[in-house]
Amino acid sequence: MVFSSPTFLFAFLPVVLLATWATPARFRRFVLLAASAVFYAWGVQGVLAIVWASALADWALALGIQKARKDDNKRRANALLTLGIVQNLAILGYYKYLGFASDQLDHLASIFGAGGPGIAHVALPIGVSFFTFEKISYVVDVWRGDVEPRKDPTDVLLFVSLFPRSIAGPIVRLREIQQDLHTPRPRAQDASDGAIRFAHGLAKKVLIADQLAPIADAAFATANSGDGTALTTSAAWLGAFAYTLQLYYDFSGYSDMAIGIGRMLGFHLPENFDRPYSSHSITEFWRRWHMTLSRWFRDYVYISLGGNRGGINATYRNLIIVFALTGLWHGAAWSFVLWGLYHGAWLLVERATGLRAVGGQPIKYPILRRATTFLIVLVGWVLFRAGSLSTAEHYYKAMLGFRGGFTDAVDTALTHQALFVLLVAAVIVVLPGRRSAGRWLTEAVGRIPDVARTASLALGAPLALVYVLSTGFHPFLYFQF
Numbered sequence: 147m148v149f150s151s152p153t154f155l156f157a158f159l160p161v162v163l164l165a166t167w168a169t170p171a172r173f174r175r176f177v178l179l180a181a182s183a184v185f186y187a188w189g190v191q192g193v194l195a196i197v198w199a200s201a202l203a204d205w206a207l208a209l210g211i212q213k214a215r216k217d218d219n220k221r222r223a224n225a226l227l228t229l230g231i232v233q234n235l236a237i238l239g240y241y242k243y244l245g246f247a248s249d250q251l252d253h254l255a256s257i258f259g260a261g262g263p264g265i266a267h268v269a270l271p272i273g274v275s276f277f278t279f280e281k282i283s284y285v286v287d288v289w290r291g292d293v294e295p296r297k298d299p300t301d302v303l304l305f306v307s308l309f310p311r312s313i314a315g316p317i318v319r320l321r322e323i324q325q326d327l328h329t330p331r332p333r334a335q336d337a338s339d340g341a342i343r344f345a346h347g348l349a350k351k352v353l354i355a356d357q358l359a360p361i362a363d364a365a366f367a368t369a370n371s372g373d374g375t376a377l378t379t380s381a382a383w384l385g386a387f388a389y390t391l392q393l394y395y396d397f398s399g400y401s402d403m404a405i406g407i408g409r410m411l412g413f414h415l416p417e418n419f420d421r422p423y424s425s426h427s428i429t430e431f432w433r434r435w436h437m438t439l440s441r442w443f444r445d446y447v448y449i450s451l452g453g454n455r456g457g458i459n460a461t462y463r464n465l466i467i468v469f470a471l472t473g474l475w476h477g478a479a480w481s482f483v484l485w486g487l488y489h490g491a492w493l494l495v496e497r498a499t500g501l502r503a504v505g506g507q508p509i510k511y512p513i514l515r516r517a518t519t520f521l522i523v524l525v526g527w528v529l530f531r532a533g534s535l536s537t538a539e540h541y542y543k544a545m546l547g548f549r550g551g552f553t554d555a556v557d558t559a560l561t562h563q564a565l566f567v568l569l570v571a572a573v574i575v576v577l578p579g580r581r582s583a584g585r586w587l588t589e590a591v592g593r594i595p596d597v598a599r600t601a602s603l604a605l606g607a608p609l610a611l612v613y614v615l616s617t618g619f620h621p622f623l624y625f626q627f
Contacts, residue, residue, distance in 0.1 A: 148621055149403045150351055150614055158185065159407070163337075166411055171330040175304050178411065185309035186273075193271040198303055200237055204230055204281050205302040208288040208295035215291065223289060230285035238278040244268050246478030273313035275475055277306050279442055283319045286446055293321040301327050310407040314400050314624040316418040317438040323413050332412035339588040340409030342599050345607035346584050347402025352610040355396035356620050357567040360559035362389035366531055368555050369541040381553035382544035384560070389531050390524045391571045394423065396623045397436070402584045421582050423523070423575045426515040428492040429502040431523060439475075443468050461497070466490045476530070481538055485529040492522060 148154060162181045169177045187194045207230040214223035245268055284305070287293040296302050304327060305320050306312075332340075365385020368377040377385075401418040408415040422435035432440050448468050454461040466487065473486020496502045501515075509515055528545070532538035574583075587599055 149400065149407070150348060150610075150620070150622075152614060155611065155614065163410060167331050167337075169331070171328075174331065174412075175300060175327060178308065179300060179304045182304065182307040182309040182312060186307055186312055194307075196237065197271075197277065197307065200233060201281060201302050201306040202299055203233055204285055204306075205296065205299045208285055208302075209297070211285065211289050212295050215289075227285060227289040231282055234278050234282050234285075238274060241268055241270055241274050243474075243478045276315045276317055277312060279317050279439075279446075280319065281306055283317075283442065283446060287319065287321060293319075293324070296320070296324075308408075308413065310404045310411065310413070311415055314397075314404070314622055315436075315438060316401055316404065316416050317442050318415060322416055326413045329412055332410060336412055337410050340406045340411075342406070342587050342602055343409060343584055344403050344406030345602045345610075346587055347399040347404075347406060348610045349602070349606035350395045350399030350402065351622070352613045353606070354567055354571050355392050355399060355623075356613070356617075357564055358388045358392040358395070358571065359620065361385060361556060361564055361568070362392050362531070364555040364559040365389075365553065366537065366541065368553050369532070369544060370534075370537045375540075375544075375549075376553060377540065377544040378549045378551045378553050379544055379547055380551075381556040382541060385556060386524055386528055386541075386545065387572075388568060390423075390520075390527050391568070391575065393527065393531075393623055394419075394575070395571060398584075400622045400624065405584070417582070417585065419582060419584075423520055424516060424578075425519050426509050426512060427496050427502050427519055428489060428522060429496050431519060432489070432493075439472070443472060447471060462494050465493050465497075469493070479533065481529050481532050481535055484535070485526055488526050488529060 158181075162177075165177050165181070166174060183194060186197070207226050211223050211226045211230075214220075214226060284293070284302070288295045296305075301324075302320075305318075305323065308318075308323075311318055362385050365377065365381055365388070368381070398419040405415045405417070416438055418436060418438050420434040420437065422431050425431040425434055448464055451464040451467060452460055453464060456464075469486040469490030470483055471486070472489070473482040473484065476482045476485070525545075528541050529538050532541055586595065587602060
């Protein structure tokens with residue numbers, strides 16, 4: 147079940163909202179827990195028990211860590227923390243990386259003429275990368291003393307499986323929503339703001355991202371066929387540009403919908419995007435793109451490695467490690483690892499040259515800097531989308547090969563409607579301004595914001611619903627992670 151499916155929009159969400167608002171405050175979290183169980187189990191029936199069993203283990207370990215800290219038993223606290231991290235990473239490793247690891251071992255064995263272990267095939271549960279990181283953050287925060295462990299296990303279960311963000315983020319920390327777990331029913335203002343934010347995200351997903359998908363799919367499918375020579379240079383650049391926009395509108399649209407649903411239920415989920423394509427450097431880009439993931443790696447990996455406290459060489463090493471892991475987090479393939487290293491390398495270049503453009507520093511040639519950053523990000527998205535190094539190689543050759551003409555498949559996908567959406571999406575991305583549209587819709591005061599809010603609910607949402615009913619729904623791109 148996904149947010150843009152008719153089942154969710156016309157059945158599941160209305161029922162859950164009515165049940166939540168009608169339920170007394172002391173029982174509210176049980177209703178949400180049951181709804182989250184149904185939502186998650188809808189597509190991955192056999193995994194929910196494992197997720198909850200692991201969450202209960204985190205609950206018990208957190209209580210043990212707190213007791214060990216009170217007893218000043220650092221050794222026991224560290225042992226329990228290690229156990230918590232290991233059990234969470236074991237789940238992530240089994241479901242997401244076992245197939246990749248066995249494939250690499252099989253390939254290595256074949257080089258030496260030996261029999262490999264065979265390639266393991268394990269179905270990837272949606273959201274495993276997200277809720278695993280959230281669970282790790284909980285036990286680490288308790289160990290650090292940043293948050294008190296929850297005595298009620300249902301609080302931890304709800305934190306892990308809360309359905310608005312259980313499958314594709316934002317990556318939430320318990321301390322960010324702990325006050326919301328036991329608040330009375332949502333206020334009318336929460337319901338209104340949440341509905342506006344949800345409508346905005348739905349429109350971004352259905353009216354923009356899904357309309358751009360055929361262009362990107364056609365280009366990358368052509369690069370993946372044969373030796374990739376059928377993909378012309380113009381089609382390759384158009385496909386990469388379409389995917390750059392599609393990915394942003396798809397993922398940020400999901401985040402808007404998740405934040406909106408959470409708000410309607412009384413939860414204040416953290417923001418995940420802040421106009422990333424308006425960045426003037428790759429450093430700034432990663433402070434605006436998938437912000438909850440960037441902060442997670444900063445707080446739980448980069449700082450744990452020493453951050454920038456060990457000198458320039460240690461800082462560079464830590465950044466490379468973080469971005470290699472960032473790439474691997476996104477997918478069990480070398481193309482994702484290289485994509486992460488690609489961004490990590492640009493961060494090192496910016497640090498070495500003083501071009502980081504962060505902290506309110508004055509920026510020379512802002513338009514050129516912004517265009518350059520956008521180009522660097524676009525080129526990197528080819529690795530991200532390709533899925534394999536061979537497809538990426540074919541695609542880059544097409545982008546740099548100066549092959550004339552236009553690829554038939556891309557030409558077919560580039561309908562008048564798709565071209566119009568592409569242009570509108572591009573204009574929105576290049577508009578100046580610092581505030582993201584989602585937050586502006588719910589926070590801004592004045593006649594223009596009022597008109598925009600009305601249009602979002604009265605025009606954008608119904609039009610998106612018409613598309614959902616007429617064309618079906620498409621999975622969100624980040625579900626694969």
